[in-house]
Amino acid sequence: MRQFFVFVFSLVLLFSGVTASASEQCSSLFLVQNWEVSSRVRKNKFVTNRDLYEYREVLHTDFMNSLSKLTPDQHWVDLGAGKANAQIDYIKSFSNPLSAAQATGVAYKLDRWFSPPKFDGKLQIKEGAFEQQPTATWKKADLVTDVFGVISYTHDLHTSLQKVFDLMNVKGELYIFTTNYHTSIKVGEKKSLSLMDFLATIEGIHVEGRYGTIKITKEIENVIVPSFELVKYVDDAPPSRTYIRSDLVH
Incomplete structure (x- = not known):
């Protein structure tokens, strides 16, 4: 159906004599892709019950040590916390929940x-798209995790990364x-990263790890993510x- 829609739309442009500029073509593409992302997200077909044990197994080996020091x-x-099982496990590990760090699941x-x-x-759940959350009003974060979450699924990766780094404390x-x-x-005609x-x-972050198991330490207050767009x-x-x-792009 989507292919048929794109075909018909192309014919309309052709016979109406409309020649879209490169920027208009980019905008149309982004609108189609945003719809596609939103459609999948609305179905909520994700794993929502990952526990702290799984976080320990898949995240960088420094994670549990950093968590224990909060x-x-x-x-x-x-x-992308799902039902916040990992954070619930963490808080339950304390005899008094007030001894745990503040936990926010998105x-x-x-x-x-x-x-x-x-x-x-001690535990809050923020429901909705992370890109639209008022993170500037949140308590600054000392630890952020993402296990096949926002960073894996968002169409607007630039905004998501920038909001994460803005939310984090230095160190x-x-x-x-x-x-x-x-x-x-893509950062050049023939180069992709x-x-x-x-x-x-x-600049301003230190990256460690490999094969998608990544640890990042924020080293300066104002980290700027270079702009990039979905194609x-x-x-x-x-x-x-x-x-x-x-x-x-243009």
């Missing part, structure tokens, strides 16, 4: 019958587990995405 006034944000959509425990205010750590080579960023290689080009999105779990530096 103090009660610090903050752990989990992107979940696009919760099951209607699911009501997560609040642990005297804060971001732990990512993703399929590294499903995401590529994997997600991890692209992250390593951003290809293939729906999968996780999707395959191709981006291009914005100054190379």
Whole structure:
């Protein structure tokens, strides 16, 4: 159906004598891709019950040590937290929940019958797209995790990364587990970078790890993510995405 729509739309443009500019073509592509992403996200076909044991197994080996060092006034944000099982496991490991760090789970959509425990205010769930969350009003994060979450699935990777780095404290750590080579960023006519290689080009962060198991330490206050835009999105779990530096698009 989508291919038929694109075909008909192309005929309309051809016979109406409309010649779209390169920027208009880009905009049309982005609108189609955004619809495709939103359609998949609305179905909520993701794993939502990953526990802390699984986080320990798949994230960078420094993760559990960093988590254990968090103090009660610090903050752990989990992107794509599902039912926040990992954060619930973490808080339950304390005899007194108030001894745990503040935990915020970002979940696009919760099951209607699911009501997560609040642990005297230590756990919050932010429901909805991360890109639209008012993260500037949140408590700064000392630890951020993403296990096949926002960073793997978002169409607007630039905004998501920028919001994450803005949210983090200096010396804060971001732990990512993703399929590294499903995401590529074109930075020249013949050069494409994997997600991890692209992250390593951003000034003010230190990147470690390999094969999609990534640890990032924020080293300066104002980290600026170079602009890039989506040019290809293939729906999968996780999707395959191709981006291009914005100054190379038009």
